[in-house]
Amino acid sequence: MTVWDHALLGVASIFSGPEAFSVLGISISITLVMIALGFLMGITVGATPGLAGPMAMAIALPILISIFGYSQDAFLPVMGFLIGIMKGATLGGAVPAILFNIPGTPDAYMTTFDGYPMAQKGQAKKALKVAHLSSVSGDTFSDIVLVLCAPFLAVLVESYIDLPEKTGLLILSLAFIAAVIGDSVGKGLISMGLGLMAAMVATGEDFYPRLTFGMPELAQGFPVATAILGVLILGEVFKSIEDMVRSGIRPRDTIKSTVDGDTLTFKDVKRLAPYIARSSLIGTIIGALPGIGSTLAATLGYTYARNRYASVKAQDDPAFGEGAPEGIAATEAANSAVSGANLIPVLSLGIPGNAAAVFLILGMESIGGFNPGPSVFRLPSDGINPELVMAFGLFAAMFLTNGLNWTIGGVLMRAVGVMARVSTEVLLPVVLLLTLTAIYVQETSMAAIWIAVGFGILGYIMRRVGMSPLPFVIAFILGGNLEQTARQAFAATGGDPFFLFTHPIAALFMLMSLAVIVFNLRKSPS
Amino acid sequence: MKTFLKAASAALLLTAATTTATLADGHAWKPEGPIKMIIAFAAGGSADTSGRLIADEMTTATGWDIIPEQVTGKGGINALLALKDAPADGTTIALVVTESLGYNSAASKEAGVSPADFTGLTTTAGFQMGVVAKADTGWASFDDMITAAKGGKDIRFGVMSPKLADLAYLLGEANGVEFNIISVKGGKAVMNGVTAGDMDVGFMAGVQGKGVAAGDLVNLASGMSTALKQTPDAPKIADLGVAYNADGYYVFVAPAGLPDDARAALSEAIASATGTGKAGGMITKAFGGATNIMGADLDALLQAEYNNAGALMQAAQ
């Protein structure tokens, strides 16, 4: 079977699957329904200040697994839902940023700079339309790059990379993440070291579960859900509630009614197109690198566009920060373009680049049957490679979500504006209870809840001392993999203790790891 | 939602039907509440799938409510530890391999599990343990590989358990070569390693079936005392100078002290599930058919594996 056959099967698997219901005799598959529901939920969550895409993905995952189980039939509905959330949330985040000057998600922060002034001038509808157009364009561009690049990167990796090189590559990814994220390399390394340490608990080759103090609750290691949901979700909830206790609850601004010029004309689109294109490219490149997420992409896209705009703008056009549609376009195209490209390292190397990718990998791992990495893109000489079909199914799900986004995204954006009125101080405790419940349902043990609360406190402290929790999470996920690959590389080379330095490509990766640390160390503030 | 409602109502009807059937029947054993089925294998693999399908078939046949739960790691020892302390009333059972109760229990004395702590229910299927290489290595037989090794090639041998690592080591020793033995987690990982070229050869317990049939993989030898069903001509491990073998089965066990009627009812229910419906089909495809060893035969098998483990460990020292 050729690649093309696999692609067709993958696309078909989205539509066939088990039937949810039928309209006029056409059966609608569960996968389609789940993609649509995920997208709806994503937009809603994105539009709700205090909630973000990864948070919703984290809470949804255990529930989805309980519904669909672990069979291969579960893969596309569950992953489709998660992808729907991921894509919907970036779009939804712009809504309260424009309407109420509150970013719905962190990466929509820059959208408030020009979005809210536009809304104040009575051009809210136009601002939303600009955000929609740019977001969807960036996203679609990024997905196309993903489909074109991931298979080739995977094949390239597979043909040049052996166990020592794989070890080196994992080290390089971790070094990169630790060095680039957060306000200093030192804290990034501490966060990463803690994540590696947590990953080492109860794993290992010997029958004795190491580092458990002999506690049977830990004999299987920290449950993945407790560590990740604890640090990422509970930590954030703990911090946000404290912020409200300390600084009070911020009243919401309201906006004026519509005035003339609140429409998006073709001329506007033509003017915005170069900004969208440049930011899409920036977002896609950033997304493909592990560790630097959509917030940085948005910042870069915005800054680059601002410099450019300053030199070409007409006298009476509003400057950036005063309600320039170009500012919204540059931000939204960049942050949305991250969401496709961040799957490039996920699918071809099994390395998650940001929080959303973490939950996609977790989804794949908990369902089983799909091991992200080069093996996904292997063509067997006879018969089919089910993983390749699943990968094409994922691609199809992404483009389908984009289709939804193009068609009904704009309407939904206007509808979810109301979410910004939900009071955060009510929402966050409810999210806390839901997260704890989701953890319990999956692990059925009160000990798991306590462990999660412990990780939540860790995540809270990390945020308070300016340490990013993301290196922790990614190191926790990759730690076991790294140790095993290192063991295997060591055994495969017949016990060569310097296997990382005697193989040229591995040595190059090690050199790059060192360079990325040293380079970032020099730029860090002192 | 609709499928779910359908399933729910079907389950309800089924429960009602079987409850009345059992009542009419009189005193057949039935579990007090739902049965927790501990599965010692990673989700999504063939062993896990077989366990879940068996649970489905059992529910269909008996109406018992069965909740599968993953307890993985340490070659089944974690699952056995979780099972050991559960009440011995038939509401907790576990799917492991005979090796977990044999070699692995013997090797991890400090974990404190042995066959005496458990009641064997029934095996579900035997391994089809082969020494497997990728077809494009050009090796058609085990001898070809040994010749390559003697010609100076480092051979990376993938294994998924300490027992298999011992056997791989002995296999090398008996044939005058030293393999670089790479331990990974699970048979699927060995297969991925061999297909990706990270390993040259590896032990696979049945997962290789499709690849061998397609011509991508070759069974060079049988790791067992019997020939492989798929490649009957491949030499057996004893023919290659090793006095030990990788014979083994997937097996359901319960805690020690399980009442006899519960043991009989559970064993029968599992055994008949391994031969019917989706579970039967899957087991035939992946493991070449069900094998049900139960009762006293199973007790003897488990005890023998445990007792013999020491000799293998000694030999591989």
Add this chain to the structure above:
Amino acid sequence: MFSRLTGDKWLGLLAIAAALLFIFVWVPLDTETGLIEKVRRQVRLGDSLGPVLAGGVILIGGIFTFARPNADAATLTRHNLRWMVVLLSIITISLVLMRFAGPLVTSVLTETPYRALRSTPPWNYIGYLTGGTFLIAALISVARGKITLSVMLVGIVASLVFALLYDLPFDDLQLPPNGDV
């Protein structure tokens, strides 16, 4: 002198101390095999190597943080510590309620032990509803700085919705604490 240290200096020192403790005390005491071990006449990586390297990463991170502190970096204040105490007390009380309210009520009202009733409504909801309501109501009250009856209502409604969400459609899911009792 020490009061002159910035938050980052303290963090660095703490990380260095923790890493050293981890590498030289915890890892040696709580792992079976050393950095490398010899099995089947082949050397392989032992179970201590990974943890020691993880500790090493923390150590290096600590040294960098100590040597190049960010003067503007945020740090834990006394307010933060007080908040953690408040937060953990609320969570502890609600988890204790969640775990024991069901068995307590059952033992007062019926002869049947809770374990036998753990999947029978209304008994199986008692703990979850009590603990969940307390958690939500207490946190909202703290955030608003005042206690009103309406927050109780929010708590009850939210925990009831979640309880029904998990319990009604899925036979094989258990609400806290029913998998533990």
